[in-house]
Amino acid sequence: MLIHVIQQGDSVYSLSNRYQAPIEDIIEINELDQPESLVVGQSLVIPATQYTVQEGDSFYSIGQRLNIPYELLASYNDLDLNEPLMIDQVLQLPEPDRRTITTNAYIEPFGDTVSENLIQSAWARTPLLTYLGMFSYEVNPDGSLTPPPLDDIPNIAQTNNTALMMVITNLQEGAFDQELGRIILTDEQVQDRLLDEIIRIANEVGYQDIHFDFEFLPPETREDYNNFLSKASERLSPEGLLISTALAPKTRPDQPGAWYEAHDYAAHGEIVDFVVLMTYEWGYGGGPAMAVSPIGPVREVVEYALTEMPADKIILGQNTYGYDWTLPYVEGGEPAEAISPNQAIQRAREYNQAIEFDEEAQAPYYFYWDEAGNQHEVWFEDARSIQAKFDLINELGLKGISYWKLGLSFPQNWALLNYNFDIDKIV
Numbered sequence: 001m002l003i004h005v006i007q008q009g010d011s012v013y014s015l016s017n018r019y020q021a022p023i024e025d026i027i028e029i030n031e032l033d034q035p036e037s038l039v040v041g042q043s044l045v046i047p048a049t050q051y052t053v054q055e056g057d058s059f060y061s062i063g064q065r066l067n068i069p070y071e072l073l074a075s076y077n078d079l080d081l082n083e084p085l086m087i088d089q090v091l092q093l094p095e096p097d098r099r100t101i102t103t104n105a106y107i108e109p110f111g112d113t114v115s116e117n118l119i120q121s122a123w124a125r126t127p128l129l130t131y132l133g134m135f136s137y138e139v140n141p142d143g144s145l146t147p148p149p150l151d152d153i154p155n156i157a158q159t160n161n162t163a164l165m166m167v168i169t170n171l172q173e174g175a176f177d178q179e180l181g182r183i184i185l186t187d188e189q190v191q192d193r194l195l196d197e198i199i200r201i202a203n204e205v206g207y208q209d210i211h212f213d214f215e216f217l218p219p220e221t222r223e224d225y226n227n228f229l230s231k232a233s234e235r236l237s238p239e240g241l242l243i244s245t246a247l248a249p250k251t252r253p254d255q256p257g258a259w260y261e262a263h264d265y266a267a268h269g270e271i272v273d274f275v276v277l278m279t280y281e282w283g284y285g286g287g288p289a290m291a292v293s294p295i296g297p298v299r300e301v302v303e304y305a306l307t308e309m310p311a312d313k314i315i316l317g318q319n320t321y322g323y324d325w326t327l328p329y330v331e332g333g334e335p336a337e338a339i340s341p342n343q344a345i346q347r348a349r350e351y352n353q354a355i356e357f358d359e360e361a362q363a364p365y366y367f368y369w370d371e372a373g374n375q376h377e378v379w380f381e382d383a384r385s386i387q388a389k390f391d392l393i394n395e396l397g398l399k400g401i402s403y404w405k406l407g408l409s410f411p412q413n414w415a416l417l418n419y420n421f422d423i424d425k426i427v
Contacts, residue, residue: 269309
């Protein structure tokens with residue numbers, strides 16, 4: 001398996017010949033809707049184990065193109081870096097050292113039923129998931145819970161040996177509610193009813209992990225949140241339930257801001273079984289155009305988290321979407337449009353734009369002008385950006401990765417996840 005970045009003149013046919021990979025496999029793995037019309041700068045995952053040297057190739061150029069360290073490519077083939085390559089010479093591609101990780105993906109139904117798109121996505125992706133996070137059970141002010149529709153999701157999870165995660169939130173009317181968060185964390189009666197409800201529903205549905213995603217909490221409730229988690233652990237652990245939390249992306253313990261102050265990394269690391277770091281949304285719908293999860297800031301959050309808890313409790317959060325901003329950015333103006341990676345590629349093709357890659361952020365982007373004369377800037381995820389996150393997980397020995405969210409087309413992620421790792425199945 002390798003990553004190939006499309007250059008002028010490339011075609012599925014030429015890639016098939018170069019890598020000795022069946023055309024239909026390339027099309028299927030990348031879910032190419034128009035395989036005859038590839039976009040310059042688009043990254044494809046190629047199911048290949050070897051590479052045939054072309055005219056003008058060098059170890060360095062091949063390594064750059066395939067996202068493989070050129071020194072590793074030479075040593076794996078027992079070749080001297082200083083010796084020139086021969087045209088039609090066949091190089092074997094190195095296999096990764098696979099380790100077992102924990103994976104999660106949130107699934108967010110809207111309305112009264114789970115859409116067919118989400119059902120299909122759950123069937124397709126649960127074989128590669130340790131957990132499937134049902135988003136979300138919304139806490140009411142009295143401690144009762146408003147559930148999401150489940151439809152066939154429990155059956156899909158069970159069929160694929162995927163554990164169900166029960167996601168508990170302080171959402172009200174589509175937004176995280178600060179006052180509701182205060183009630184949950186300070187009212188003992190509300191907490192007692194909430195925990196009773198969680199146990200009842202977990203037993204009925206078959207949840208194995210209870211995941212608290214409380215956001216936009218009053219800063220002064222930091223210790224209240226810690227105490228609530230301790231209380232939850234005392235109630236839920238004897239029931240055989242794991243506990244996890246979602247944490248805002250902090251880089252220091254006293255980081256100011258409504259999203260950060262009540263999230264105590266050290267306490268969560270001690271109390272719960274694992275955490276999901278929400279390492280995305282640097283580029284967000286209401287902000288200026290930039291990479292959604294640039295590798296530098298993501299690394300900074302993880303490195304701080306490692307000072308507060310062990311690596312085997314940390315799951316890296318990862319977006320499966322990008323944004324299309326209309327320029328110029330105006331604070332408080334129309335928010336950017338969220339799009340899937342495949343939609344971003346389709347839009348680049350529609351407007352005849354080559355895809356660029358920011359090496360510092362490790363993220364793809366491009367600009368285009370629409371029919372109304374407005375300029376747009378698009379940032380999204382591709383095979384190269386997700387491989388950078390997989391490399392970080394391996395380098396720092398993290399527990400795994402969690403995706404927000406299912407239902408967005410990003411086929412290269414799943415192919416590379418399956419190639420890089422074995423998936424822990426706790427069921």
